[in-house]
Amino acid sequence: MTDVLPAAPPTAEERRAAPKPAPRPGTAWWLRRGTATTITAIAAVYTLLPLVWLLFGVTKTLPELYGSNGFAPSAGFHVLDNVRDLFAQDGGLFGRWMLNTALYAVGGAAVATLLSVAAGYAFDKFDFRWREKWYALVIGGVLIPHTAIIVPLYLMMAEIRMTDTVWSVLLPVMVNPFGVYLARAYSSGAIPDELLEAARLDGAGELRTFFSVGLRLMAPGALTIFLFQFIAIWNNFFLPLVMITDNDLFTIGQGLFTWNSAVGQNPDYTRMVVVGSAVATIPLILLFIPLQRRWRAGLAEGGVR
Template sequence: MSSLDNKPATTDRRTGSTPATGKSVKAPRGDGRAGTRDAGRKPTTTIIVTALLAIVAIYFLVPVYWVVVNASKSTEDLFGTNGFWFGENFQLLDNLKAVLSANGGIFPRWGLNSLLYSGIGSVVATYFAVAAGYALAKYRFTGRKLVYGLVLGGVLVPGTAVALPLFFLFSSIGITNTYWAVLIPSLVSPFGLFLASIYAGAAVPDEMLEAGRLDGVSELGLFHRLSLPQLTPAIVTILLFQFVAIWNNYMLPLVMLADEKLYPITLGLDNWRAQTDRLPEFYQLTTGGALLSVIPLAILILVLQRFWRGGLTEGSVKG
C-alpha cells in the first residue's frame, strides 16, 4: 500500500465533499453543536414560552371579544345572558346605527375630534422627537447631558401629574376649552425623543454624515435627505405609540374641555356611561361606541406592524 493511501481524505471547502469519494461531509460547527437551529433547545422551554405567549394573547383578546359580543345585544340580553356569549337577538347593526345617531349624531363628531388630536399631534410630535433625538445623538454641545437628563425625567413623569398645572397655565392665557388645549401638550413626546436618540446613534453612521458635509450638503439636508430614510422604522414606531397614546388619552381632555362638541371619543363615551343610571339604553351606546373606537387603532396597527417590529429591534443592534 502506498503512502498516499494512509493520508486522510481532504474536504473541498467550496463543495463540502472529499475528492476521493465525492460524498459530502458536514463541517462541524465551531461550538461543537450539531448544525441545526434547534440544537440546545429543550422541549420544555418551547412549551413554557408557547404557554406564556398564549396567556398574554388571551389577556389582550378577551376584552375585545367581550366588547364585540355585548355590542350585539339588547338591554335585556346584556344583563340577562352570559357576558361571553351572544344573546337571543343579534342586533349589532341596530346598535351601531343608534350610536351614530344618538344625541344628534354627536359620536361621529367625537371620532373626528379624536382623529384631529391624534393625527396632528402624532405627526408633529414624531417630527420634533426624531429631529431632537437625532441632534442629541449626532452633535456634541454644551449642556447635552443636562438636556438628556431632562428628557429622561420627562419619560418618568406621568401625564396625569402635569394635567392640572397645564390647566392653570392655559387658563391664564385663555385657551382652555379649545382644540389647542389638547393639541399643544400632544406635540411633545419625551419617550419618542429618547427612542429616536438611541436609534439615530445606532442607525445613522458618522461616516455618511461626514461624506455629505464634504459634498456640500447642509445640516438640514443631512437630516432630511440622508438621515430620515435611515430612521424610517423608528419614525413609524414613534408615530404609532404617540397616536395610540393621544387616542386613548382621557385625563387631559377631561381637565381642559367643557364643550361636548370638542370631546374626543374617550371623554364622550365616559359621558354616556355616566347617564346609564337613569337611562339604561346608554349601556348599548357605550358598548357599541367602544367597539367603533377600537377599529381605527386595529387598522393602524395591522398596517404598520411590519415597520413597528423593525423599529423596536433594528435600532438596538449596531453593525
C-alpha cells in the first residue's frame, strides 16, 4: 500500500497569484447605488408624468378635462370620438398639418443626413488645405443657439420672397453641424482606408466609391443622424412660427398653438389640443420601436470611435 504524502504548502509566488475573493459591497457602495437609482427614478417619473396625463386626457370629454382627476381615465373612454372630432375639426386641418410636418421632417432629415455623411466622410478621408480649420468652422455651428439665427434666416427668406413657402422651413433644416461631427467620428472607425484604395484601384471614381463603399458602411451612423434630425424637425416650433402664416402650411406644433390661442372663442379647442398632442407622439414612437437597436448601436460605435 502506497502512503499518500501531504501536499506541500503553497509558495509565496503561488499565494500572490491565487485569485482573491471579491470584497463584499460596503455601505458606501450601497449608498452610491441607491442614490443613482433614486435620481434615475425621479428623472423617469418627471419625464413620464406629462405623457401619462396626456394619455388619460385623450379618453375624456371637455367637461371631464376640467372637472376630473388628471391621472384617471374617463369612465366613458371617448378615445375614438375624440380622434374623429380632431380630424374633422376646421375641415380636417389637423390631417394636413400632420402631412406638412411629415414632409418637413422626412425630407429635411433625409437631405441633412446625406449632406452630413458626405461632409463627415470628406473631412475624415480627404486631405485638403485648411481641413481642420474648415471642420472647426462647421462644428462651431453647434455652439450657436438655433433661436439666435431665426430672425436672420427670416430676413434672408423675405429678401428672396420665400417666406410662407415650404422651402422657408425645409432649407434651414437641411444643415446639421452636429451630424457632420457624428459622421466624421463614425467614418474614422467604420471605413478602412485600404478598402477605399482597393475601390480606386478597380477604377471607381470618388463619388462611386462614396456611394458604393462609404455610404453603405456608414449606414448605422447615418440612421442615428437621421433620427436625431427627424425628431428635431418634428418638434421644431419657432422656425415655422416665424416663417409661415398660411394655415395650409402649418406644422402640428404651430397648428395646436393656434388652436390653444383661440380657446376663448371656442372652448372645445382645449380638447383638440390635448388629443392632437397625443396623436403627434405616435409617429415618433412608431419610428423608434423598430429602429432603436440600430440607433443605439450606431450611436455607441460613433461615440467610441
